[in-house]
Structure formats: C-alpha cells, structure tokens
Amino acid sequence: MTLERIFQTPIVARLGIKYPIFQAGMGFVAHAELAAAVSNAGGLGCIGSGSMSARELREQIHRCRDLTDRPFAVDILFAEVKADPKNATVVRYASNVQKLIDITFEEKIGVIVSGLGNPAGIIPAAHRDGVVVMSLCGNVKQARRLEASGVDVIIAQGHEAGGHTGRIGTMTLVPQIVDAVRVPVLAAGGLADGRGLVAAIALGAEGIWMGSRFVASVEAFAHANYKNKIVEIDEEGTTITRCHSGKPCRLIRNKFTDSWIGREAEIKPFPIQSVEYGFPLAEKARYDGEIEEGGMACGQSAGLIDSIKPAGQIVREVMAQAREAFESCFVARGDAAPSRAA
Amino acid sequence: MTLERIFQTPIVARLGIKYPIFQAGMGFVAHAELAAAVSNAGGLGCIGSGSMSARELREQIHRCRDLTDRPFAVDILFAEVKADPKNATVVRYASNVQKLIDITFEEKIGVIVSGLGNPAGIIPAAHRDGVVVMSLCGNVKQARRLEASGVDVIIAQGHEAGGHTGRIGTMTLVPQIVDAVRVPVLAAGGLADGRGLVAAIALGAEGIWMGSRFVASVEAFAHANYKNKIVEIDEEGTTITRCHSGKPCRLIRNKFTDSWIGREAEIKPFPIQSVEYGFPLAEKARYDGEIEEGGMACGQSAGLIDSIKPAGQIVREVMAQAREAFESCFVARGDAAPSRAA
Numbered sequence: 245m246t247l248e249r250i251f252q253t254p255i256v257a258r259l260g261i262k263y264p265i266f267q268a269g270m271g272f273v274a275h276a277e278l279a280a281a282v283s284n285a286g287g288l289g290c291i292g293s294g295s296m297s298a299r300e301l302r303e304q305i306h307r308c309r310d311l312t313d314r315p316f317a318v319d320i321l322f323a324e325v326k327a328d329p330k331n332a333t334v335v336r337y338a339s340n341v342q343k344l345i346d347i348t349f350e351e352k353i354g355v356i357v358s359g360l361g362n363p364a365g366i367i368p369a370a371h372r373d374g375v376v377v378m379s380l381c382g383n384v385k386q387a388r389r390l391e392a393s394g395v396d397v398i399i400a401q402g403h404e405a406g407g408h409t410g411r412i413g414t415m416t417l418v419p420q421i422v423d424a425v426r427v428p429v430l431a432a433g434g435l436a437d438g439r440g441l442v443a444a445i446a447l448g449a450e451g452i453w454m455g456s457r458f459v460a461s462v463e464a465f466a467h468a469n470y471k472n473k474i475v476e477i478d479e480e481g482t483t484i485t486r487c488h489s490g491k492p493c494r495l496i497r498n499k500f501t502d503s504w505i506g507r508e509a510e511i512k513p514f515p516i517q518s519v520e521y522g523f524p525l526a527e528k529a530r531y532d533g534e535i536e537e538g539g540m541a542c543g544q545s546a547g548l549i550d551s552i553k554p555a556g557q558i559v560r561e562v563m564a565q566a567r568e569a570f571e572s573c574f575v576a577r578g579d580a581a582p583s584r585a586a
Numbered sequence: 587m588t589l590e591r592i593f594q595t596p597i598v599a600r601l602g603i604k605y606p607i608f609q610a611g612m613g614f615v616a617h618a619e620l621a622a623a624v625s626n627a628g629g630l631g632c633i634g635s636g637s638m639s640a641r642e643l644r645e646q647i648h649r650c651r652d653l654t655d656r657p658f659a660v661d662i663l664f665a666e667v668k669a670d671p672k673n674a675t676v677v678r679y680a681s682n683v684q685k686l687i688d689i690t691f692e693e694k695i696g697v698i699v700s701g702l703g704n705p706a707g708i709i710p711a712a713h714r715d716g717v718v719v720m721s722l723c724g725n726v727k728q729a730r731r732l733e734a735s736g737v738d739v740i741i742a743q744g745h746e747a748g749g750h751t752g753r754i755g756t757m758t759l760v761p762q763i764v765d766a767v768r769v770p771v772l773a774a775g776g777l778a779d780g781r782g783l784v785a786a787i788a789l790g791a792e793g794i795w796m797g798s799r800f801v802a803s804v805e806a807f808a809h810a811n812y813k814n815k816i817v818e819i820d821e822e823g824t825t826i827t828r829c830h831s832g833k834p835c836r837l838i839r840n841k842f843t844d845s846w847i848g849r850e851a852e853i854k855p856f857p858i859q860s861v862e863y864g865f866p867l868a869e870k871a872r873y874d875g876e877i878e879e880g881g882m883a884c885g886q887s888a889g890l891i892d893s894i895k896p897a898g899q900i901v902r903e904v905m906a907q908a909r910e911a912f913e914s915c916f917v918a919r920g921d922a923a924p925s926r927a928a
Contacts, residue, residue: 249920383822384889403745404755412821412886413746415756415785416776420821420889434758443757443785445915479754479762480725544754547726547762573787574916578591 247567251441253450255397255428259355259376260315262286264441264451265559266399266430267458269319269357270407270541271295272530275465276304278458278555280311285556286563290317290357295523298343305351317355317378318348322363323491323514337515349373357399360408360491364393380432380453382410383417384424391425398425399453402433406456406482406494406543409433415447422448436545438565442573454562456543461555469533470540471552479547488526488539490517496546499536500525589909593783595792597739597770601697601718602657604628606783606793607901608741608772609800611661611699612749612883613637614872617807618646620800620897622653627898628905632659632699637865640685647693659697659720660690664705665833665856679857691715699741702750702833706735722774722795724752725759726766733767740767741795744775748798748824748836748885751775757789764790778887780907784915796904798885803897811875812882813894821889830864830881832856838888841878842867 253264265287267279271294279289291308293301301318308316320341328334345366348356356363356370358379363370370377371394378397379390387398400421402414412420414433422429431444432453444452459466460474473496483497487504490513495501504511511517522539529538553561595606607629609621613636621631633650635643643660650658662683670676687708690698698705698712700721705712712719713736720739721732729740742763744756754762756775764771773786774795786794801808802816815838825839829846832855837843846853853859864881871880895903 246920250916384820402755402757404758413744413755413776415744416746416821416886419781434755439761439789442788446784446788446911447781478726544758569788574592578588
C-alpha cells in the first residue's frame with residue numbers, strides 16, 4: 245500500500261488536482277488570493293461569488309488566473325427565490341445571480357459549486373461545456389434530488405458547518421449520502437485537519453470541503469479581527485440563526501445573533517433578510533472588523549483552529565497530518581500490537 | 587500491517603474484550619439480554635439502570651451473569667439534582683440513584699458508565715476496587731472537568747446522538763476532546779456501522795459507543811413498534827427537546843414531542859420532568875408500543891439502520907464492515923491507483 249495513493253481519490257484525478265482538499269466558496273471571504281493559494285498548493289480553490297457584482301466576479305476570475313495556472317472553482321448561491329416582480333430587492337438579487345452564472349460560463353470555469361439551492365437549470369449547459377457541477381446539501385432527500393438533476397459531485401455538509409447548514413451531523417450524514425447516490429461525495433462540516441480527511445475517506449467520501457480553516461488564513465479576504473475571533477473561540481462559540489439570511493446559518497455568537505433571540509418572527513424570507521441584514525453586517529465584520537455587531541460565519545471546527553496561516557501551508561499541513569494520523573492509528577497499531585483476533 | 591490489530595486499541599486490551607464496540611446503557615432498553623449478547627459477541631455490553639429500582643438492577647446483573655462470563659458495564663445517571671428536601675420526587679430520585687451505585691459496587695461490576703453528569707463522587711471508591719469509570723460528555727470543557735475528576739475513559743458524544751446530548755457534532759468533537767485529554771476517548775453519536783468505527787479510530791478514538799443500532803436489535807428490551815420505527819425513519823426523523831427530562835434529549839419526532847413545541851416554558855427541571863413525563867412516556871413506548879404518544883430516544887444514525895437483528899450479529903457485521911471499509915478505502919486504493927504524489 246502506498247500511503248500517497250490513498251489520497252488520490254477518483255475526483256482528484258478527474259479534476260486534475262493533487263490533493264482531495266476543497267476550499268469552500270465563502271461569500272465575502274473567498275476572493276482570488278485565497279482560491280489561487282489553495283489551488284497552487286494542490287487543493288481546489290474556489291471564488292465565492294455570493295457577495296459580488298458581475299463586474300467584481302469577472303475581475304476576481306481574471307486576478308485568480310494571474311495568480312495560478314491550476315484549476316479553481318466558482319461558488320454561486322442558486323437558492324430559489326420566490327418570483328416577486330413587485331419586490332425590487334428580489335428582482336435585483338435574482339438578476340445579479342443570473343449575471344454571475346453567465347460570467348462563470350463565459351470565463352470557462354471548469355467547476356461550478358452551488359452553495360445553496362439546486363443548480364438544475366444550468367446543468368445541461370454545464371455538461372455541454374464539460375463543466376463539473378458540485379452542490380452542497382444537508383440531507384439524503386436533497387442529495388437524491390441533486391443527483392437526479394444531474395449534479396456531478398455532492399458535498400454532504402453536516403450541522404457543524406459554518407454558514408448555511410442543515411440539521412444532520414457530518415459523521416452520520418456522509419455515509420448515508422454515500423449509500424444514497426452514485427456520484428462522488430465530499431464531506432463538509434467540522435473538518436479542519438488531516439484526521440478529518442482520513443475519517444471522511446473511511447466514510448466513503450472522496451475529499452473534504454473546508455471553510456472556517458481557510459477563513460483563518462493569511463489570504464482570506466477578511467478583517468484580522470474576524471480571523472482572530474475564529475482562533476479565539478472554542479467549539480461552543482457558534483450558533484445557528486436565521487437572522488443572517490432568512491435561512492438557518494451558523495455564525496459566531498455575538499451581539500448581532502443575540503439581538504435576534506426572541507425576535508425570530510420578525511425575520512424576513514431569503515433573500516430579503518440577507519440584503520437588509522446579512523450582507524451589510526457580513527461586510528461590517530469582514531471590512532471593518534466589527535466582531536460584535538457584524539455577522540461572521542464559522543463552524544464548530546473553530547476549536548481545532550489555533551492560528552492564522554498561509555492557505556498553502558494549511559493544505560500542506562492537512563496532508564501531513566493525514567499521513568501521520570494514518571500511520572499512527574492504522575500502520576503503527578497494525579504492526580506493533582499483539583493480535584487478539586480470533 | 588495486520589488488519590485485525592488495527593481494532594485492538596489499548597482500551598480493548600485493558601477491559602479484556604475483543605472488539606472496540608461499546609453498547610450504550612440506554613434506560614428502559616438495555617437490560618441483561620442485550621448487554622450479555624453484546625459482551626458474548628466480543629463488545630462491551632452495558633445495563634442501563636436509569637429506569638430501574640435497586641432490586642431490578644440487582645436482578646438484571648445476576649441475569650446478565652447467567653448469560654455471559656465476559657465483562658459488562660452498568661450505566662448510571664449521575665446527573666446532579668439540586669437538593670430540595672421539600673420535594674418528595676427529587677428526594678426519592680436521589681435516594682434511588684445512591685442505591686443503584688451501592689449495588690453496582692456490591693456486585694463488583696468492572697466498568698461503571700456515567701450517562702449524564704459527573705461521577706466524581708464515586709471515583710476514589712471505584713479506583714480502590716479497580717473499577718473503570720467511563721463518562722459521556724458533549725464538549726471540551728466537560729471532558730477536561732471529567733478527566734480532572736479522575737474519570738478513566740471519556741465518551742465524546744456528538745449532537746447527532748439519541749437521548750441526552752449536546753450541541754457539537756461528532757466529527758469535530760472527537761478530535762477536539764482527543765487533543766484536550768490524556769485518557770482514552772470513545773466516539774458516540776451518529777455511529778451505526780463499520781465505516782464509523784474506522785472513521786472514529788482515524789480521529790483518535792479507541793472505540794465506538796452505539797445506542798440506536800442496538801435498540802433495533804432482537805435482545806433490546808423494547809416494543810417491536812419502537813424498533814420498527816427506528817428502521818422506518820430517516821436521518822431527519824428525530825428532534826432535540828427538553829420535554830423528556832428537562833435536559834436536551836434527542837427523541838423520534840412524534841405527537842408527544844410536537845405537543846411541547848411552543849410550551850417550552852412549562853418544562854420542569856430535571857429530574858421532575860422525567861418523573862412526570864419522560865419516564866412514564868418512555869414506558870408507554872417501550873412496553874405498550876405507543877409510538878405517537880410515547881417517548882423514544884433515537885439518534886440521526888436511524889438512516890443507517892434498515893433492519894432488526896440479533897445484537898451479536900450487529901457486533902460481527904460492524905467488524906466485518908470496518909475491515910471491508912478499510913480494505914476498499916485504503917488498501918485497494920493504495921495498491922491500485924497510480925501515484926500522483928510529488
């Protein structure tokens with residue numbers, strides 16, 4: 245058995261990357277610098293278009309191409325928006341999403357990620373162009389529906405994940421989705437190191453999708469106060485709330501999230517809550533470093549994150565730790581301990 | 587590397603068992619027949635004393651000794667009860683717990699599990715008698731406190747677990763607790779098959795603690811309707827509620843749990859809510875098969891459980907699946923795939 249080969253899962257070969265480490269396309273945070281650093285280190289970087297205008301996305305794609313010649317992805321929020329021609333916010337939001345999609349195709353990005361919702365509408369065009377479509381989901385029913393729509397890779401995202409997330413824990417969600425679909429599955433939620441990568445592969449996943457670990461990176465487009473807060477908090481420092489966008493979302497618990505406790509009935513549906521609260525308060529945290537009044541997505545993996553590092557170093561350290569975990573948990577024990585088996 | 591040896595973790599040798607599979611000491615369900623079947627198959631069976639009188643526990647221990655000569659454990663709810671000499675329910679509850687502890691010591695049970703709370707008070711006596719004390723916990727702070735109290739084994743139980751549980755997902759809780767304590771750690775929550783065992787070991791755990799999988803066993807002391815309901819529901823079929831005992835507890839979602847939505851303010855503190863609602867409604871489910879009005883603990887692993895089986899067969903199948911997962915995810919890929927490593 246060659247240790248390196250264990251991590252060369254089929255999706256790694258298919259995408260032409262080196263390691264099964266996928267950087268989450270986090271809105272406001274995952275700009276060209278982060279995506280390029282991850283891709284240059286052998287993972288798959290991803291530009292999060294959630295907060296961008298069409299022009300900004302195009303600039304970020306060009307900037308990423310300047311920084312790397314490896315593949316990278318673009319994440320788009322495909323969340324279904326109830327058509328409401330009378331609501332200017334909704335109309336503007338939906339029109340911007342369409343522009344982001346168009347640009348991603350025009351720029352011939354090889355991997356499109358759907359961070360929310362079902363990207364069914366773009367799949368025929370994506371497959372015509374040889375584009376791989378990956379989609380996050382939080383339960384088995386959604387995974388089956390996504391596969392039926394033609395999605396190429398399912399990202400099984402557990403309850404412990406930061407940002408928009410579901411109710412099912414990663415440890416039990418991943419094997420259940422692996423059993424339910426035939427397409428490759430990536431594991432997401434609570435993962436921030438190499439032990440998690442080995443565990444995810446044992447559960448049948450072909451790689452890991454990490455968010456919070458990459459927010460606390462040098463290249464992440466976020467204020468130092470936000471990055472430091474991730475380092476500072478422990479696994480109990482986050483909460484699930486709909487106050488960010490109208491949909492359940494895991495954020496660092498602070499004055500903003502606390503201020504909505506007991507006022508849940510006032511929360512508006514997606515995307516109106518996002519436009520009125522989530523987006524501006526996310527900017528407040530990311531640009532101004534306002535960690536009490538701002539909105540900061542983060543997962544329960546915060547307890548595993550103890551310093552801010554260059555993203556490429558994170559990729560290399562996760563791989564080194566995965567090899568080490570494999571050696572110490574499996575190889576050393578297999579060689580050294582006396583056999584008690586029948 | 588000898589595959590069998592991978593599963594011979596230090597705790598397996600220390601307890602004199604064969605496999606790193608630990609059956610949860612579920613109140614009302616884990617009687618002598620279940621514990622003995624698991625221990626006979628090479629795991630560690632456990633009698634759940636939560637619902638028992640002192641006389642019943644002694645009978646169950648004797649019955650278990652008739653059925654197996656292998657080690658088994660007793661689970662006791664050490665949850666702290668606020669001394670309230672005026673409340674007869676509280677006084678009776680606390681006095682019964684003390685009797686259960688006394689009997690467990692008198693009967694020279696080798697492993698005592700604390701299913702809730704901190705068993706600090708019994709640790710000097712336990713260690714004098716060579717008894718191993720294991721304790722469930724849901725976050726890093728509790729794990730550190732338990733280790734400081736002298737607990738020998740920490741069971742890191744994730745949010746996805748059935749019964750009383752915490753907020754942190756198993757996938758991220760286990761490595762965080764492994765990093766925080768020096769005593770052995772078992773993984774609990776969402777685990778129901780051999781893939782989970784391999785994943786747990788990769789995260790640094792020395793074994794897995796399974797509940798729901800063993801409720802859906804032939805030997806579990808539960809009505810067929812309850813067992814069948816676990817087989818029937820998927821990963822979204824449970825909910826966290828305080829209506830069972832006053833503490834957060836994961837149950838199958840039904841009329842009972844729904845009836846408390848919006849009435850959370852009426853829930854009484856532990857153990858009063860248990861005595862008035864949780865215990866009688868748990869009996870209603872387990873004895874009468876009342877699956878809508880009764881209370882049924884169950885984890886999100888329900889989606890991995892597709893039939894009722896003998897408990898010994900469950901142990902053997904988990905081990906077989908663990909070997910198969912290891913071979914297919916690590917050995918086969920390591921041998922077959924072309925190396926792409928630098």
